[in-house]
Amino acid sequence: MPGTALKFRLPDSLVLTDLISTLRTAFPMVEEPPISLARSYYDSFDWRLFQAGKVLWRETARRQQRLVLTDTDEEQSGEFQPLSGQMPGFHRELPPGRLREQVAALLDMRVLLPVADVGVTEQIYRVLDEEEKTLLRIATGSYRGTIPGSKGSIPLGGWLRLFPVRGYLKDLDRVQSFLGTEIGLTPASGGILELALTAMGTRPLDYSSKLKFHFSPEERADKAAKKIHLHLLDTLEQNLPGTLADLDSEFLHDLRVAVRRTRSALTQIKGVFEPSAVERFKERLGWVGQITGPTRDMDVYLLDYADYRDSLPERFRKDLEPLHDFLLAHQRQAQRALSRKLRSKAFQELMMDWRTFLEAPVQNSPQGVDGALPIGDVAGKRIYKIFKRVLRQGLAIGADSPPEALHELRKDCKKLRYLIEFFRSLYPQDLIDPVIKTLKALLDNLGDFQDMEVQALKLREFAHEMLREGEVPADTLLAMGMLVDGLLNRQQRARDAFAKRFARFAGKGNRAAFKSLFSENKSSESLA
């Protein structure tokens, strides 16, 4: 029932029995036995369901469990799925059905984590007609909320909820207006989950891997740079527990992206810190990139495994199974090594040193040559410089250029993208968005070109390693060979598409946009 009031907060002063007797004077009602409901809400670490306007919970009542997926107001009828046993983590472990399909599309590779528990003992009344047919259900109860894993619950107040029955909307109307005019209740919006999270001092969407900064052009460059680095360090640390526990592959991915962005920011936002400090931290953070690499490699193959398998003709798909076993075993091995290193003293010291460096207040006399300059100038200058470099490199690439030329170009494009994303708040959104979009399209193409090659070479490596580790069926190696062939074909397609993508990036319109946004002689008037 979109747009209709189905939830009412009961004032603490209201006596429930009085409310029910008043309702009874106007509507024939029967009382059902009270029912205890325990709801556990689930979402991914980055709130993928909530972001899409959905809420998922497991409900236990009368020893029966079911999953419910609704809109965030929790009033739409939604999807139901009986559940037996443990709460699944990944969408593929959910019982098949529409609920799983919807959750799968939103969740992708992310695991479901508990976000809030809510309990209520509800008294349900059925409003009847003369045939004793149920026209509407009225439920009252006091809700309690708990943060998963913590002790003690927080009272969420008394609530009255209406459950309409299809085809009896007039009866719903009558009860709604009675509750308003006779009882003086006002309808509440939002779902129980939001209510519970607010009461418990948290809120949905408290984590996102996206960059959101708000800079003003006059801000000191070293200050702005520290803000960027601190945000990235927070992101890194937020993803650490999930990475250590290997809850899903995205924790490590986000952690690695944060490290990569940090290293890029260290070198690309030039001259804002003391050069020796920059060198030191760049190197130490490079080590984090290295130790996290092997696990990520295996994660990538496992994530793509189904696509790999399905790219083969049906009768060869089974041949690939030993590869899957190999990937699983090596992922576990790499993950164990990674956990050890992330728990090491060296890593902890790095985190501590880096935070200490970032949290130290900036001094009046800056440590880097450009530290005290306004960030608007520093950002525009750097972005435009890298842009010109990318243009030069790309224009020099012809049909005969070696793959390395494209790989180099990709590196600089990435730097450019990170820089623009760090500083996008300095520029008008309607101008900066298309610039990012064109750059992303080029990067996707370059990414495909390089990744396909890397993956193909890595598969060859795997084949040799599998042979070293024991017997591998010849059919498995042949199937892997077919994958290599497919990957190299895709790489060639990416190569073929490059010229067109780059032409769009290097086109007049995009060049003019870069110039007007970032070029020095235009920078002051073009800043937002």
Added chain:
Amino acid sequence: MRIIGVYNIKGGVGKTATAVNLAYVSAAAGFRTLVWDLDPQGAATYYFRVKPRVKGGGERILRGQREIDRVIKGTDFERLDLLPADFSYRNMDLVLGETKKPAKQLLRLLHPLAEEFDYIYLDCPPSISLVSENIFRAADALLIPTIPTTLSVRTYQQLLQFLDGHGLAKISRMPFFSMVDRRKRMHSQIIAEMPRHHPEMLSTSLPYASDVEKMGTHRQPVGVSSPTCLAARAYQSLWAEVMERLP
């Protein structure tokens, strides 16, 4: 969406009880289920305590002048909805006869509900008519309650002849024994023989049970009024068998 017609040429064989109880089991299992009470007598509608009346008249539904999803009523059970009977359904043959493709009207009407329901049970009036031909063309399967008597076996064969003669040989047929009284010799005999000639017979049979008869008093599916009784269990296993056999 799967459409299951509960049908027999003969009346009084337990069609309505089957449609209502199977639909209840289906909804309880988590599927969005609809019962369309096509019988002007409106027994299924009565069981669900809904008024046997379609707003604006059932004829307008059949003529496509009123959207079908606007006259659906929620029952007292989660995920189980009802398209109520309407007294005008007694003239359904005439109304259907006036349309362009008289034998395919029901299918056209049900089409928009595909997104909304997983299973639709049609509680069909007895006899062979334009209405039943519509049902045969709309349904994925015909569930045929059959009392184990010589006469019932004969009507089943008549139905098969009709289906084969009207290009409906493809529809999945699921006859099953209904109102079985094992104390009667004829029942036991036919139960032993008929599946040999008709291997399509479902293996579940429904007992002749007072719990089913009492549905008229309780006005509830047996799964609600007496969830552990033999009949309730039989409907459970009948549903499971139908689900397995559905094309």
